[in-house]
Amino acid sequence: MKYYDQLFYRTVSVDDGNCLKARESMVAAVVFDIDGVVRDVGGSYRRALADTVEHFTADRYRPSSQEIDALKGEGIWNNDWEASQELICRYFEAQGEDRDRLDLAYSTIVQFFQSRYRGTDPIHWNGYICEEPLLLEKAYLDGLTAAGIRWGFFSGATQGSARYVLEKRLGLEAPVLIAMEDAPGKPDPTGLFLTLERLGEAEDAVIYVGDTVADMYTIVQAREIQPERSWIGVGVLPPHVQGTEARKSDYRETLLQAGAAIVFDNVQELTPEAVKQLVAKN
Numbered sequence: 001m002k003y004y005d006q007l008f009y010r011t012v013s014v015d016d017g018n019c020l021k022a023r024e025s026m027v028a029a030v031v032f033d034i035d036g037v038v039r040d041v042g043g044s045y046r047r048a049l050a051d052t053v054e055h056f057t058a059d060r061y062r063p064s065s066q067e068i069d070a071l072k073g074e075g076i077w078n079n080d081w082e083a084s085q086e087l088i089c090r091y092f093e094a095q096g097e098d099r100d101r102l103d104l105a106y107s108t109i110v111q112f113f114q115s116r117y118r119g120t121d122p123i124h125w126n127g128y129i130c131e132e133p134l135l136l137e138k139a140y141l142d143g144l145t146a147a148g149i150r151w152g153f154f155s156g157a158t159q160g161s162a163r164y165v166l167e168k169r170l171g172l173e174a175p176v177l178i179a180m181e182d183a184p185g186k187p188d189p190t191g192l193f194l195t196l197e198r199l200g201e202a203e204d205a206v207i208y209v210g211d212t213v214a215d216m217y218t219i220v221q222a223r224e225i226q227p228e229r230s231w232i233g234v235g236v237l238p239p240h241v242q243g244t245e246a247r248k249s250d251y252r253e254t255l256l257q258a259g260a261a262i263v264f265d266n267v268q269e270l271t272p273e274a275v276k277q278l279v280a281k282n
Contacts, residue, residue, distance in 0.1 A: 027149055028205035028232065028279050030270070031195050034155035036211030036238035037267050038136055039165050044128035045080050045157075046240065048116040052084040053091070055112055056104065061091045065240055073254055078156045078186045078214040081110045118161070129164060135239070138170050140268045147272035150203070152176030154195045156185055156214075187217035189225060205230035205279045209267060211238040216258035230282045235260035236267050 035041045046068055054062040063071075068083070077083040085106060089099040119127030144151050152175065155162050159179040166172045176198045183191030192208060206229060208219050219233035235255030241247050242265065252263045261278060264270060 027147075027203065028207045028230075028275055029196060029199055029201070029203040030144060030149055030151045030207045030209065030275065031192060032151065032153050032267065033208070033210035033212075033215050034153055034157055034162055034165065036135075037209055037236050038134065038153075038170070040133040040135055040239045042238065042240035044117060044132045047128055048113050049080050049084050049087075051116045052109060052113045053087045056084075056088045056109065057091050063087050069241070069251070073213050075187060075213040075217045075258065078212060079180070080156075081106070081113055082185075084113055085109050125164070129161060132165065132169075133239075134165070134169060136170075136267050138172065141170075141172070144272060144275075147275075149272060149275060150199045150201060152178075152195045152199050154178045154183075154191045154208070156180055186212075186214040187221055189218050189222035192218055192222055193226075203229075205232060205282065207232045207234055207270070207275065207278060209234045209236060209270060211236045211255075213254060213258040216255055216260050220259045230279065232278050232282050233258075233260045234270055234278070235263035237263060237265050 032038060035045055042065070046065065049068060050062050067087075071077050071083055071087060077086060085104065088104060088109070089102065092102055093099055115127070117127050117129055118125045119130070141151060153162065153166065155177070157179055159177070159181055162177055162179045166175050166177065176195060178191040178195045178198070183194055192206075196202070196206060206222070208215065208222075208231070210216065210218070210233070216233045216235065219231045223229075223231040235252070235258075237248055237251055237255075241251040248265075255263050261282060
């Protein structure tokens with residue numbers, strides 16, 4: 001017979017001779033992306049991206065939300081500074097210009113983007129970041145901890161931006177975080193591996209929660225590099241796609257096609273029980 005303690009975290013078998021044999025069966029570690037998962041960036045990062053493209057095309061082109069999604073759907077434009085530059089270049093290429101001859105300094109693009117996102121005061125930020133709605137509560141993370149599930153964050157956001165939301169807004173104390181400065185951009189899974197190292201244990205299964213194709217591709221690549229573990233991609237629909245059922249359905253299918261095992265409307269639907277079920281299926 002078997003009984004379970006803390007979500008089947010430890011399985012204890014009793015044989016016919018009443019001799020106990022314990023076997024560790026680690027529940028998944030859960031690693032979260034931040035943008036679109038922990039916070040709504042529709043009016044911040046994405047707005048700053050559109051502002052930047054509009055500025056550097058002399059107000060002739062402002063990408064729509066769908067056009068930004070289409071770019072990110074390519075799976076390689078997780079960095080919004082690079083995404084801004086790419087959309088600017090594509091606009092001018094459509095006008096018959098050669099991108100290699102454009103007078104576009106990447107540092108200038110980044111500086112303008114940050115002036116919109118962080119704001120004009122480098123000490124007391126006053127930009128779009130101050131207006132980001134949160135998509136989860138600290139109590140949700142406390143619930144994972146209580147269930148014996150370790151968790152951390154791997155994000156393409158900068159350390160400053162990520163810690164602003166995690167520590168100042170959510171009230172977390174020194175959470176495990178790998179950010180832009182710490183690892184190559186997604187879908188390279190190096191940052192995911194580093195997050196797990198900092199969590200301090202080698203769980204048999206890892207769940208990565210994200211809202212983009214690049215996030216799901218990260219799990220796919222991790223599985224190829226470390227096949228001895230179970231890698232599970234969980235998609236979350238970002239708020240900006242939840243305006244209509246048709247758009248929700250299309251975006252959900254995009255994440256599933258990219259490798260998500262399941263897609264939720266909100267990250268907090270990934271309950272300890274949902275974690276247990278996902279691990280059991282994979």
